[in-house]
Amino acid sequence: MSPADFLTDLLNPDLAFLPKALLVAVMSSIVCGVVGCYVVLRGMAFIGDAVAHAVFPGLAVAFVLGGSLVVGGTIAGVVTAILVAVFSQSRRLKEDSIIGVFFVAAFALGIVIISRAPGYAGSLQQFLFGSITGIPDEDVYVVAGTGLLVLGIVLLLHKELVTISLDRETARSLGIKVFWLDLVLYVLVTLAVVISVQTIGNVLVLALLITPPATARLLTDRLGVMMALAPAIGGLGAFVGLYISWSWDYPTGGTIVLVLTGCFLLAWCWRLVKNKTQSYFC
Template identity: 35%
Template structure:
């Protein structure tokens, strides 16, 4: 009997992979201020899910392919004069989701259950899901190894990147596709609604803990893995939704880091102010 034949073991492996993947890619989401785009992407891929359901295809494949079209649309809209990236994302979000609703409403008797896609269930992942997640993780690592520095330069200094002759439009497209495939890989575990938690929370928490870019990637990945594994354990022990458990733990860890950061900041300001910040009776 294979170790991966166990439901819990498969869930733990999937949780570890999506936690690390979400943490690493999430650093780019935070650096480029793309949380709204990430959330929009989870909803804008809905038409691809509906089409895949109608054709009897894999739901995640449908969502992934349509997601690439959404990314192309966002990049194209954002480069039109008078439009910014946020507006383009909003257009893609509303348009994509509306198209999905139209497709569903046009099909009399549409009965395909899309709960698995919208909510997810890490305890129900198959070995095929594990293979897909591993493939996505490998592809992400290869892309970051090849153009990771260029992506970071374009994120921090797009003007400088253009001056150096870098293809910023292509780099933007590559980054958005990385986010899109990561969202699709995370969906089986957390669902489309909660996938954004693993792509924003761990990286945002790491950002509170360190300002050094080289530290953000391993810290975010570690936070993502620990929260995902802990969420699976909580789910198996108390029979509650695994995706929601993971998302709640990510939020809890971020909240604790935020409070710790606020306390450290207040202490640092008090030290910088020196004795003048103390009450008169304390200085005497």
């Protein structure tokens, strides 16, 4: 299928789910790209993966009760983050051990809960790998509203989030409330993950959060440019991934991830060539 045919399908009223799927995919990618910059700066990719596991029981409960996935996932993520923050005060265990215990336990709880729902196998596959073509209209508004909320909070707290990401001790000496900003960042990651689950699934959502910012980091040393490039790369990857998926009948979530991974590899090669060229002339 040519790009022109794809654009024609986007405008086809009989395929109303297609532009809706594209809109949600791009919005999710942009939000994840912005929030993911802080995750990459702090070297906390494990946290992003853990949060993706932590929101699962909330998603499962919301699905079984017919409630909002965003609300259910957010509550589960925040509760788990608070538990990790509290139990991490113990000096006998490091934070990564506490995270490993609670976040994996949350994922296991989600599997048990969803197993009690009718159509268990189909529901589990939808949560794990996404169901972008079946997104209801109201979820588009929820994703848009939640995305704007996340971006608004990022705009308000950008300086503080950057400070704790680059130098936590300096942030404490400046009187910045590091503990509360950590919780805010966990919540932002949680919201970004929740609105992306239907697009790409719980298993692959980490790719939207990490790969575009990591790619942008390879392309620039300036934070401002990185935070502009990351959502742009994520949005472009979502568009190209959906186009390939629709044209050749590939799984949407997996295709988007592979496109973003391809962008990362190209950026890596570009950085490698640039470094070798600079070394040669120096």
